[in-house]
Amino acid sequence: MSLGPYASFIVTSYALVAAVVLLLIIWISADYRRQQGRLKEIEASGVMRRSGRSAADIR
Amino acid sequence: MTLTDLANPTKFLALTARILPWLAGLTAILLAVGLYGSAMAPDDYQQGATVKIMFIHVPNAWLSMFVWGVMSVAALGTLVWRHPLADVAAKAAAPIGAAFTFLALVTGSLWGRPMWGTYWEWDARLTSVLILFLMYLGLMALWRAVEDPSRAARAAAVLTLVGAINIPIIKFSVDWWNTLHQPASVFRAGGPTLDKAFLWPLLVMAIAFSLLFITLHLAAMRNEILRRRVRSLQMMQANQQAA
Numbered sequence: 399m400s401l402g403p404y405a406s407f408i409v410t411s412y413a414l415v416a417a418v419v420l421l422l423i424i425w426i427s428a429d430y431r432r433q434q435g436r437l438k439e440i441e442a443s444g445v446m447r448r449s450g451r452s453a454a455d456i457r
Numbered sequence: 458m459t460l461t462d463l464a465n466p467t468k469f470l471a472l473t474a475r476i477l478p479w480l481a482g483l484t485a486i487l488l489a490v491g492l493y494g495s496a497m498a499p500d501d502y503q504q505g506a507t508v509k510i511m512f513i514h515v516p517n518a519w520l521s522m523f524v525w526g527v528m529s530v531a532a533l534g535t536l537v538w539r540h541p542l543a544d545v546a547a548k549a550a551a552p553i554g555a556a557f558t559f560l561a562l563v564t565g566s567l568w569g570r571p572m573w574g575t576y577w578e579w580d581a582r583l584t585s586v587l588i589l590f591l592m593y594l595g596l597m598a599l600w601r602a603v604e605d606p607s608r609a610a611r612a613a614a615v616l617t618l619v620g621a622i623n624i625p626i627i628k629f630s631v632d633w634w635n636t637l638h639q640p641a642s643v644f645r646a647g648g649p650t651l652d653k654a655f656l657w658p659l660l661v662m663a664i665a666f667s668l669l670f671i672t673l674h675l676a677a678m679r680n681e682i683l684r685r686r687v688r689s690l691q692m693m694q695a696n697q698q699a700a
Contacts, residue, residue: 400506401506401509402500402505402506402507403505403571404505404506404507404571405506407507407510407567407568407570407571408506408507408509408510410567411510411513411514411563411564411567411568412509412513414560414563414564414567415513415517415560415564418556418559418560419556419669421556422552422553422556422673423673426673426676426677426680427676429677429680430676430679430680430683433680433683433684433686433687434683436687437683437686437687437690440687440690440691440694443694445690445693445694445697447686447690
């Protein structure tokens with residue numbers, strides 16, 4: 399597959415989209431782990447939800 | 458499961474836990490098919506291989522407007538129906554929409570340089586999309602500036618609905634003004650003008666990116682619900698310590 403004289407523009411476009419999408423996925427995953435960690439810390443300190451269920455329970 | 462059931466954050470979290478892996482898998486498969494179709498698509502008679510940029514530029518441009526539409530519906534949910542998850546949906550969508558709009562602008566520029574001879578032109582389509590990007594950033598700043606989530610939600614909802622005026626301006630700018638940007642070639646009266654060889658990879662990529670947004674949005678909404686749970690438990694903790 400030849401990309402012609404403007405190959406650098408095409409490759410840069412695809413690489414940039416891949417990088418930004420990957421960053422979004424990493425950011426959202428890391429945020430999830432951070433919130434779960436904070437909930438576990440709060441639970442360990444003895445604070446419970448009104449329902450009595452675990453703070454980090456998402457089921 | 459009804460929309461009323463989904464007003465319960467715990468039920469919503471249970472639903473996302475079940476469907477997120479399936480959505481992520483389907484998104485990955487469709488992205489792979491779309492990328493294969495993009496790679497195999499023939500060169501355009503005028504643009505050559507540069508036409509391949511269209512397969513990622515158009516889905517991002519479509520999502521830049523679609524995400525604002527989702528936030529506008531969520532804004533109505535906040536202001537009119539007082540749906541408990543409406544502002545969660547709006548807040549979670551803003552950074553994702555900003556990312557897609559940024560990608561639409563940059564991939565458009567990277568297509569424009571070899572095809573138009575310039576990275577940027579202050580024409581109606583490009584300028585209105587740049588304004589959309591700045592509005593996303595403004596909305597994100599507003600969410601961060603107001604500490605109380607319900608007060609921030611009302612202010613953000615008003616700004617979102619005012620900003621929604623820009624969406625038809627973006628869509629029809631190429632018809633209303635004499636722009637450098639070409640007119641619509643997919644969603645237009647009389648059907649698409651694109652050849653099937655370009656149309657099917659483009660549609661697969663558009664569906665794949667739409668599913669990517671839905672997946673990321675649900676995951677970000679889940680994070681926002683947990684963030685609010687942290688906030689309310691911390692307040693309970695502070696009250697217990699004060700008592």
